[in-house]
Amino acid sequence: MMIQFNPADLIAILPELVLLGATCAILLVDLFLKPAQRDITHWLSIATIALTAFFVWRGAPAVGEGVSAFNGMFLHDGISVVLKQFILLTSGLSLFYARNYMRDRALWIGELYLLILFATLGMMLLVSAGSLITAYLGLELLALSSYALVALNRDSAASAEAAIKYFVLGALASGLLLYGMSMIYGATGTLDLARISALIGQVEHPGWLAFGLVFMVAGIAFKMGAAPFHMWLPDVYHGAPTAITVFIGSAPKIAAFGLAYRLLEGALGPLSGQWTLMLAILAVLSLAVGNLFAIAQSNLKRMLAYSTISHVGFMLLGFVGGSPAGFSAAMFYIISYTMTATVAFGMIALLARAGFECEEIDDFKGLNQRSPWYAAIMGISMFSLAGVPPLFGFFAKLLVLKSAIDAGFLWLAIVAIIFAIIGIYYYLRVVKVMYFDAAADDAKIPLPADLPLRWVISLNGLALVVLGIAWGPLFDWCNRAFGV
Amino acid sequence: MAQWPLLSILIWLPIVGAVLVLALGRDPRVARWLSVLVALLTFAASLPLYFGYDAVAGGMQFGESHLWINGLKAYYGLGVDGISVALIVLTTFTSVLVIIGSWGPINKRVSQYMAAMLVLEGMLIGIFSATDALLFYVFFEAMLIPMFIIIGVWGGPRRVYATLKFFIYTFLGSIFMLIALIYLHMKTGEFSLAAFAAAPLSTTEQTWLFFGFLAGFAIKVPMWPVHTWLPDAHVEAPTGGSVILAAIMLKVGGYGFIRFSLPITPDASQEYAWVVIAMSLIAVVYIGYVALVQDDMKKLIAYSSVAHMAFVTLGIFISMALVREYANPDAARLGLQGAMVQMISHGFVSGAMFTCIGVLYDRLHTRMIDEYGGVMNVMPWFGGFFIFFSMANCGLPGTSGFVGEFMVILASFQSNPFIALVAAFTLIIGAAYTLWLVKRVIFGEVTNPKVAKFKDLDAREWIVLGSFAVAVLALGVYPKPLTDLMNSSVLQIVNALMLSKA
Numbered sequence: 001m002m003i004q005f006n007p008a009d010l011i012a013i014l015p016e017l018v019l020l021g022a023t024c025a026i027l028l029v030d031l032f033l034k035p036a037q038r039d040i041t042h043w044l045s046i047a048t049i050a051l052t053a054f055f056v057w058r059g060a061p062a063v064g065e066g067v068s069a070f071n072g073m074f075l076h077d078g079i080s081v082v083l084k085q086f087i088l089l090t091s092g093l094s095l096f097y098a099r100n101y102m103r104d105r106a107l108w109i110g111e112l113y114l115l116i117l118f119a120t121l122g123m124m125l126l127v128s129a130g131s132l133i134t135a136y137l138g139l140e141l142l143a144l145s146s147y148a149l150v151a152l153n154r155d156s157a158a159s160a161e162a163a164i165k166y167f168v169l170g171a172l173a174s175g176l177l178l179y180g181m182s183m184i185y186g187a188t189g190t191l192d193l194a195r196i197s198a199l200i201g202q203v204e205h206p207g208w209l210a211f212g213l214v215f216m217v218a219g220i221a222f223k224m225g226a227a228p229f230h231m232w233l234p235d236v237y238h239g240a241p242t243a244i245t246v247f248i249g250s251a252p253k254i255a256a257f258g259l260a261y262r263l264l265e266g267a268l269g270p271l272s273g274q275w276t277l278m279l280a281i282l283a284v285l286s287l288a289v290g291n292l293f294a295i296a297q298s299n300l301k302r303m304l305a306y307s308t309i310s311h312v313g314f315m316l317l318g319f320v321g322g323s324p325a326g327f328s329a330a331m332f333y334i335i336s337y338t339m340t341a342t343v344a345f346g347m348i349a350l351l352a353r354a355g356f357e358c359e360e361i362d363d364f365k366g367l368n369q370r371s372p373w374y375a376a377i378m379g380i381s382m383f384s385l386a387g388v389p390p391l392f393g394f395f396a397k398l399l400v401l402k403s404a405i406d407a408g409f410l411w412l413a414i415v416a417i418i419f420a421i422i423g424i425y426y427y428l429r430v431v432k433v434m435y436f437d438a439a440a441d442d443a444k445i446p447l448p449a450d451l452p453l454r455w456v457i458s459l460n461g462l463a464l465v466v467l468g469i470a471w472g473p474l475f476d477w478c479n480r481a482f483g484v
Numbered sequence: 485m486a487q488w489p490l491l492s493i494l495i496w497l498p499i500v501g502a503v504l505v506l507a508l509g510r511d512p513r514v515a516r517w518l519s520v521l522v523a524l525l526t527f528a529a530s531l532p533l534y535f536g537y538d539a540v541a542g543g544m545q546f547g548e549s550h551l552w553i554n555g556l557k558a559y560y561g562l563g564v565d566g567i568s569v570a571l572i573v574l575t576t577f578t579s580v581l582v583i584i585g586s587w588g589p590i591n592k593r594v595s596q597y598m599a600a601m602l603v604l605e606g607m608l609i610g611i612f613s614a615t616d617a618l619l620f621y622v623f624f625e626a627m628l629i630p631m632f633i634i635i636g637v638w639g640g641p642r643r644v645y646a647t648l649k650f651f652i653y654t655f656l657g658s659i660f661m662l663i664a665l666i667y668l669h670m671k672t673g674e675f676s677l678a679a680f681a682a683a684p685l686s687t688t689e690q691t692w693l694f695f696g697f698l699a700g701f702a703i704k705v706p707m708w709p710v711h712t713w714l715p716d717a718h719v720e721a722p723t724g725g726s727v728i729l730a731a732i733m734l735k736v737g738g739y740g741f742i743r744f745s746l747p748i749t750p751d752a753s754q755e756y757a758w759v760v761i762a763m764s765l766i767a768v769v770y771i772g773y774v775a776l777v778q779d780d781m782k783k784l785i786a787y788s789s790v791a792h793m794a795f796v797t798l799g800i801f802i803s804m805a806l807v808r809e810y811a812n813p814d815a816a817r818l819g820l821q822g823a824m825v826q827m828i829s830h831g832f833v834s835g836a837m838f839t840c841i842g843v844l845y846d847r848l849h850t851r852m853i854d855e856y857g858g859v860m861n862v863m864p865w866f867g868g869f870f871i872f873f874s875m876a877n878c879g880l881p882g883t884s885g886f887v888g889e890f891m892v893i894l895a896s897f898q899s900n901p902f903i904a905l906v907a908a909f910t911l912i913i914g915a916a917y918t919l920w921l922v923k924r925v926i927f928g929e930v931t932n933p934k935v936a937k938f939k940d941l942d943a944r945e946w947i948v949l950g951s952f953a954v955a956v957l958a959l960g961v962y963p964k965p966l967t968d969l970m971n972s973s974v975l976q977i978v979n980a981l982m983l984s985k986a
Contacts, residue, residue, distance in 0.1 A: 368593075368596075368637075372596070383629060388625055388626065388628065388629060388655075389621065389622040389623075389625045389626050390622045390626050394622075394625070398618075398662070398666070401662070401663070401666055402556075402666045402669065402670070405663070405666050405667060405670060406670055410663075410667075413663060413666075414663065417659045417660070417662070417663065420659065421652065421655060421656050421659060424651070424652055424655055425648070425652060428632070428648055428651060428652075431632075431636075432636065432644055432648070435633060435636055435637050436636045436637060436643065436644050436647075471553065472552060472553040472554055472555070475553060475554075475555045475556075476554055476555055479555050484555070
């Protein structure tokens with residue numbers, strides 16, 4: 001195949017180009033700013049994300065008309081548009097949630113913004129990947145930025161430890177993934193995902209495919225944080241500064257969904273009979289490990305980290321069907337999860353102040369007396385994570401359970417709901433300390449005066465209610481992306 | 485008037501009112517008045533439902549249907565038949581009394597309490613009017629949140645344990661029901677209850693679905709042996725919470741059996757009616773004896789609720805057996821009618837009993853029976869009410885408690901005299917534990933000096949107990965309006981039961 005450059009392809013990656021250009025500009029601008037002027041970087045970054053989102057929206061292809069650019073390296077279709085919008089949304093949210101927290105800790109530096117923007121660029125590339133190379137490229141851009149973000153607080157031993165763990169295990173995962181990719185490449189002789197999918201039926205050595213598949217599933221599971229490849233996740237979430245946890249706990253999950261979809265369905269779709277079973281096992285293990293270990297946590301960040309693992313398990317229920325409706329449900333689930341998790345992690349960042357992390361569950365004691373409004377927002381987020389209607393999280397659970405049942409995995413759906421019931425307990429415990437317990441310390445602690453932060457987190461929380469009542473349009477959007 | 489979306493108004497008025505109460509209710513007096521106003525408006529809005537419902541025509545009326553989720557063909561579908569109308573009016577009526585009743589005892593975070601009550605009211609009306617299974621489920625689960633908060637914040641010493649148990653226990657049951665609903669959606673492609681009822685289902689499918697529904701509704705009712713959350717929740721809940729719980733939330737279980745189990749899985753309901761009937765009979769007798777030995781008044785009434793609700797499940801499932809095995813649709817109608825009357829009656833009676841206990845609790849701050857004694861001497865009016873409601877609780881003719889129990893026993897007799905005999909035990913055991921309670925609390929000498937200082941009912945308590953008393957008496961003396969209201973709806977259900985779906 002001749003490699004040709006078609007200038008029209010640039011239109012397809014316009015949002016990425018905008019993001020890259022603006023990020024480089026911010027890099028330069030930030031060099032000349034005094035620390036007191038960091039707000040300029042802050043708002044420039046948010047404007048960049050908004051602008052990128054605008055171009056994603058403008059350039060969205062018509063329904064069912066995906067475009068592939070750069071000789072199939074880059075896919076520009078409905079799925080990538082939905083995923084990019086929500087990646088940008090959650091990245092933007094985490095910028096809002098980070099400002100106050102990082103400023104209180106003298107970590108409010110330009111690198112924060114640059115790393116988040118580069119990570120966002122990596123994710124956008126990842127979810128548009130049309131070839132193994134682009135997928136890996138996007139993944140590494142995301143991963144390297146994330147390692148540095150976790151280590152941003154250099155003086156904290158916990159952060160450094162978390163960053164090292166993240167780096168070592170992340171590198172291992174990348175290695176597994178890359179090894180799997182090389183086996184697939186060896187078997188099919190192409191890096192192009194669509195061509196791999198087309199050639200799978202006629203390879204000479206099917207054993208290589210199975211070998212590659214196992215390694216790729218392991219690598220993806222590592223990146224998602226599915227048990228038994230979850231060991232890095234609680235330590236990283238716990239050790240990272242809370243504002244960074246908001247980021248790495250949200251947008252990269254959407255990107256991980258994109259990675260899994262592109263590689264498993266896009267490239268290895270014909271092998272779905274094999275990988276659905278692997279994912280079903282991963283789902284059960286994640287549900288069990290996530291929910292059972294979360295009960296024992298007294299640290300809210302760690303608890304939410306285990307809860308993430310269980311939610312990944314839930315999302316995988318959508319994959320086990322291997323059908324477009326299932327992927328659509330899984331995408332809906334991951335969007336719902338990230339929208340909810342940003343509220344939960346964001347609330348920890350909001351209530352923290354200089355010298356007080358507010359990350360123990362007991363730190364939320366009596367929040368309802370101090371601030372009924374934020375207690376209600378946090379309560380909404382917890383009930384949504386627990387999957388209680390009429391909140392967003394319930395409908396996400398409904399859809400993935402439905403897709404699992406439709407696919408004939410009734411036993412898996414029953415296992416999932418049993419763990420969901422167990423999971424309710426630890427979410428309710430947070431509500432319990434907020435509402436039923438008396439505040440442990442002085443009830444007069446002022447809340448941060450950062451108005452944009454307070455507004456954004458309130459809107460984020462209310463969105464969980466609104467999307468719980470009117471989730472139809474989002475569901476339709478996901479369905480259209482997958483052509484359901 | 486018919487053009488108004490009356491059911492939507494009934495659901496959303498209290499919920500919007502709750503938001504207003506939260507927003508404006510910084511001053512407890514404002515919160516109290518505003519919430520009473522909202523509750524009264526809702527009650528007033530429910531009256532056109534009762535008067536406007538064409539009981540002769542029957543069927544679903546006041547229908548509203550808007551596409552909610554296109555991808556799943558889920559509708560925001562509302563509609564009521566006679567059964568729903570009765571339960572909705574019960575809900576709006578009781579909510580007014582509960583909110584008035586909470587004026588005195590609730591002193592901290594008044595606006596939040598009132599708002600939670602109003603939200604709960606809206607959700608309960610939503611449950612009774614949903615014709616779409618997904619919408620039903622959403623209300624069914626969502627009502628746990630305000631109740632969780634009510635018990636947990638304003639409850640007694642062991643409130644955290646009780647409220648967690650309440651939430652997780654009831655969630656456990658209903659999530660199995662969710663699986664059943666998803667399965668039915670897979671079969672029919674939509675969520676409407678009518679489509680579920682029309683769908684042909686094999687016997688195996690029906691069996692699984694039946695047990696899925698049973699898990700959800702038996703815990704809500706609650707039936708023996710999954711009743712253990714109820715005494716804990718009742719004992720720890722504030723008075724208003726107990727009243728709502730006993731008077732309305734338990735009815736959701738019985739309503740669910742009528743709306744889901746009977747029409748959707750009739751063959752399995754017939755096959756396994758004996759399970760439910762056996763569980764009900766055990767509850768009548770065994771739970772009755774358990775109630776006898778309680779030394780906490782609220783626990784006693786909580787167990788008596790379990791025993792009384794067993795009549796509801798007995799009436800529902802005996803009618804199943806009557807239709808299919810004895811080909812006696814008239815008796816089946818009697819059983820179903822009895823179950824419904826028992827639900828409404830139990831709503832009034834248990835609500836009143838818990839209010840009475842609340843009145844005593846506000847004065848002495850204990851619910852232990854042996855702390856009281858001789859209350860009649862210092863609170864004659866209250867004593868009169870207490871005795872009256874206790875009589876209704878035993879099922880004395882002339883009170884509402886008699887009508888439902890009598891109809892259910894009469895219906896059971898036509899299927900199997902032995903069942904009727906066991907069920908009739910309640911008349912003895914119920915009288916035993918209730919009258920013994922009256923004897924120990926109301927009569928006798930005043931032994932506790934604090935009891936001697938009790939003041940009789942104030943105007944607010946008078947209004948609440950007086951209203952309950954009127955309702956109990958009216959229903960007991962002349963239940964015809966209620967049975968007429970539900971007659972054609974019950975008839976339709978019975979007719980549908982005759983057809984096999986397998």
